[in-house]
Amino acid sequence: MGGPSQALPSQCPIDDQTIFTLASCTKLPTTVAALQLVDKKLIALDEDVSPLLPVLGRQQILVGWQADGSPILRKRRNPITLRQLLTHSSGCGYDFYHPDLKRFRRYQGTTLATQKAKVAEWFNQPLVFEPGQGWEYGAGLDWVGKLIEQISGMSLEDYMSRHVWTPLGASSYTFWPNSPGCHRELATLAKRDRATGKLDVSLKGLDLNRNVKECFGGHGAYCSAADYAELMFSLLVNDERVLRPSSVELMFENQLSPESKEALQEVMRTRDLAGGDYYAGEVYSWGLGGLLVEETHDSEAPYDRGPKTLAWCSALNHYWFIDRSKGVCGLLMTHVVPSPDAKIKPLIRAFLQHTYRENARPSFPGFL
Known part of the structure; x- marks a missing residue:
């Protein structure tokens, strides 16, 4: 039509x-690509992705703000899993949605325009809750794209062209x-x-x-x-x-x-x-x-x-x-x-x- x-x-x-x-709408095809890797037993849905995504793995949890305006961060206790990244339950938010992440970007002195070139630059930010214990629409699928690249050894463009779209x-x-x-x-x-x-x-x-x-x-x-x-x-x-x-x-x-x-x-x-x-x-x-x-x-x-x-x-x-x-x-x-x-x-x-x-x-x- x-x-x-x-x-x-x-x-x-x-x-x-x-x-x-x-x-x-990019998120659905990326999910399919990730599930192909699960089908091939190259990763499990409940596997900790931190070793493959070290920038994400280093993130702490933003729990509040000091009187001087600095963030209060604490170490996370739970692993970050592929299932959580696919379902927005990992604690990864979007800084243009979540008010504390907007404030964190202002505290850093950065802007969206200067940080959005690469996934690990844009989303180098704290989690907003303990993985698996909340829900926040966010950057999980962007990290999943990087995970697919790490596991497959291909760019996300090439992987999806060969394994998702060519079969269709x-x-x-x-x-x-x-x-x-x-x-x-x-x-x-x-x-x-x-x-x-x-x-x-x-x-x-x-x-x-x-x-x-x-x-x-x-x-x-x-x-x-x-x-x-x-x-x-x-x-x-x-x-x-x-x-x-x-x-x-x-x-x-x-x-x-x-x-x-x-x-x-x-x-x-x-x-x-x-x-x-x-x-x-x-x-x-x-x-x-x-x-x-x-x-x-x-x-x-x-x-x-x-x-x-x-x-x-x-x-x-x-x-x-x-x-x-x-x-x-x-x-x-x-x-x-x-x-x-x-x-x-x-x-x-x-x-x-x-x-x-x-x-x-x-x-x-x-x-x-």
Whole structure:
């Protein structure tokens, strides 16, 4: 599906081959790549990653502030595991979300613009809780990208091209859309003025990943909607093109400790973090790759979302979901900032209502 863009010339309409900045939609493919290494027994989900990621391994926990404004840090007691990095339960936050990490950056005297070239530079910051005992959306998948590089001996770009996208027959996914081999048009970003509700479509050339010098597995990739949907469909039908069936099953199961799951529930109740469509009566946890809508029998949603639906979003108001109980998945890409957008949220709801009404199958064979 596609149509004319408000930002691109009329001769370059948006379609399923247009290249989009994925932002946090990068996290799902990176998760799949990491699970391939687990399938090959090159690392375990509950293995301590500190020996492979020494900068991360050195991080202490930020527990408060001295009267003079200096941070109070203490050594962590728990290991940092791959499972925790994949599920935002490691204590790694984002300095543009978490107020204490924003304050820590100011204390350091650094800015985002000067630090974002490499993962170990940008996210050389303390943890915000003991690993496995909280939930905070953050940089875990960026560290997972570095872990994949360490284990495979390949760049994340090359690893994913060879082991994730080639088996799917997909070729648009890249971390370097301006490299000589990339010829397709990159969709332009639009910015919503929240005061007027109008879109500024004059942002051609704006790139959320400008100045980066390596692959960021949590937010740095670009891809067409058609290729991204191919990965989603492979996971939906569990066709073994990229993962063993048992690993796909694991993606759709709760991966959080009780403490981390309760922390996530609190985030979903109190913070407007997640673009998407969520309702009272639903129980949330985190699978491998996205938010897990774990229970839906008391949901107030105006469509029949099934249990164990995996879904997530991005800072550009993209939204994807995979509902294996109903045999349906969907992807909506918008390229609008900031997120969440008050006008796109109803669009996501309408998209879900239409998709479930026209495509869901109550008894999808072979699942759940």
